[in-house]
Amino acid sequence: xDSVVFEPPVPEAVIESGSVLADHYRIDGVIGGGAMAHVxxxxxxxxxRLVAIKVLHAGHSRDREAVLRFQREALMARRLVHxxxxxxTESGVLDDGRCFLVMEALEGETLDDRFKREGRxxxxxxxxxxxxxxxxxxxxxxxxxxxxxxxxxxxxxVRGDPGPLVKILDFGTAxxxxxxxxxxxxxxxxxxxxxxxxxAPEQAVAGEVTPASDLYSGTVVLFEMVTGDPPFLRDDxxxxxxxxxxxxxxxxxxxxxxxxxxxxxxxxxRRGLMKLPVSRISSAEVYLKLLDDLLAAHPxxxx
Numbered sequence: 001x002d003s004v005v006f007e008p009p010v011p012e013a014v015i016e017s018g019s020v021l022a023d024h025y026r027i028d029g030v031i032g033g034g035a036m037a038h039v040x041x042x043x044x045x046x047x048x049r050l051v052a053i054k055v056l057h058a059g060h061s062r063d064r065e066a067v068l069r070f071q072r073e074a075l076m077a078r079r080l081v082h083x084x085x086x087x088x089t090e091s092g093v094l095d096d097g098r099c100f101l102v103m104e105a106l107e108g109e110t111l112d113d114r115f116k117r118e119g120r121x122x123x124x125x126x127x128x129x130x131x132x133x134x135x136x137x138x139x140x141x142x143x144x145x146x147x148x149x150x151x152x153x154x155x156x157x158v159r160g161d162p163g164p165l166v167k168i169l170d171f172g173t174a175x176x177x178x179x180x181x182x183x184x185x186x187x188x189x190x191x192x193x194x195x196x197x198x199x200a201p202e203q204a205v206a207g208e209v210t211p212a213s214d215l216y217s218g219t220v221v222l223f224e225m226v227t228g229d230p231p232f233l234r235d236d237x238x239x240x241x242x243x244x245x246x247x248x249x250x251x252x253x254x255x256x257x258x259x260x261x262x263x264x265x266x267x268x269x270r271r272g273l274m275k276l277p278v279s280r281i282s283s284a285e286v287y288l289k290l291l292d293d294l295l296a297a298h299p300x301x302x303x
Contacts, residue, residue: 012057014038020045022092022100025053036060041105050105051089061098069172070099076171077101079143084136086156086167106167108159111221112152120228123261124300127291129155130222132166134291137218138284140168141211144177148209150217151198152224175209196237196244197230201275204241212277215287219272226265227256231273249273264294 015038019027025042031052032039037060040053060066070091077088090102111129114121121129133155140147147154147168157164173193194203200216203209224230231250232243251266253259268290274280281287 012038012059015040015055021053021055022090022094025051025102027053036066042102052103052105054101054103055094056099058096058098061093067099070101072174073170073172074101076140076145076174079145080140080171082136082139084132084166084168085139085171086169106156106158108157108164110153110169111155111157111225114157115152115224120256121225123226123259123265124295124298126222126225127265127295128163129157129166129225130218131288131291133168133218133221134215134284134288136166136168137211137214138288140171140174141214141284145171146175146177146209146211147171147173147214147217148175148203149173149194149198150214150221151195152221155221177210196240197232199241199244200277201245202277204244210277211283212280215272215281215284216274216277218287219269219281222272223252223255223269226252226261227259229255231255245275262294262298264290264297268294 012033014030014033015021015027017027017029021027021040021042024045026045028041028043028050030038031041035057037054037056040055042051042053043049044051056066056070074088074091077086081087086106087104088101089104091100093099109117133150137147137150149170150168154169156167156169158167175193193209194200194217196204198217198220200209200213201207203213220230220232232240232247234240234243249270252261252269253266268281268287271279271281272287281290
């Protein structure tokens with residue numbers, strides 16, 4: 001029998017610098033890219049304003065679900081205008097059929113990049129970063145939107161003084177809660193959406209996703225920021241999802257024995273990682289109050 005040779009996929013062509021996109025944006029270079037899209041730095045010709053443009057790969061632009069997710073991200077952006085959420089200003093389709101989103105240009109790095117460079121963070125810095133995430137989530141939840149994919153790659157730290165401004169990225173997998181106008185199902189019922197390292201137990205079993213699911217994911221990120229490791233690190237995605245559902249969450253000091261953290265922070269993490277949504281911290285507003293009380297009770301030493 002003849003052997004079968006599998007050709008690797010053809011890499012998506014990068015739009016050249018100097019090209020003009022959608023008649024309004026001159027491409028200045030590639031910021032990043034992945035399996036779904038490239039993100040470009042560009043200048044808006046009419047204003048000279050710098051923007052970031054995400055362009056869906058050609059193959060995915062012919063995929064109904066991928067296109068709907070892109071459109072969902074634009075829909076969410078129109079509903080959400082907040083300092084802690086990335087702003088999307090325009091969306092559309094290029095002449096060759098590729099979908100695009102125009103976003104505010106951000107200078108800084110993702111929380112994932114910060115992890116790779118520094119490892120675990122001082123607990124006060126971790127709490128401060130989570131506060132920014134919770135401020136954005138509070139706004140989203142008030143508008144009936146659940147992000148469903150809070151993770152370090154979707155948390156951006158914008159350079160600023162005295163410290164970074166946190167922005168939540170990528171509402172492409174977000175969900176409008178039942179009864180909210182514009183709620184259209186993209187994912188089939190019973191399909192799991194999210195990132196296994198960070199997803200809430202109800203997400204892992206394709207159950208009902210609510211604001212409590214985002215708060216669980218945010219707590220997982222907090223845990224990782226403080227200890228250097230997520231609470232349920234396993235060998236594969238299925239094992240991680242099962243651990244979210246069944247395994248007892250470790251506490252911070254179990255994971256990092258030399259860690260010096262307040263007991264109040266341990267309690268916040270414990271409540272944030274409860275298996276049942278009704279047992280968790282009840283809202284982003286309540287979570288913010290707990291963090292503010294923690295910071296007030298343990299002020300930083302004068303430098």
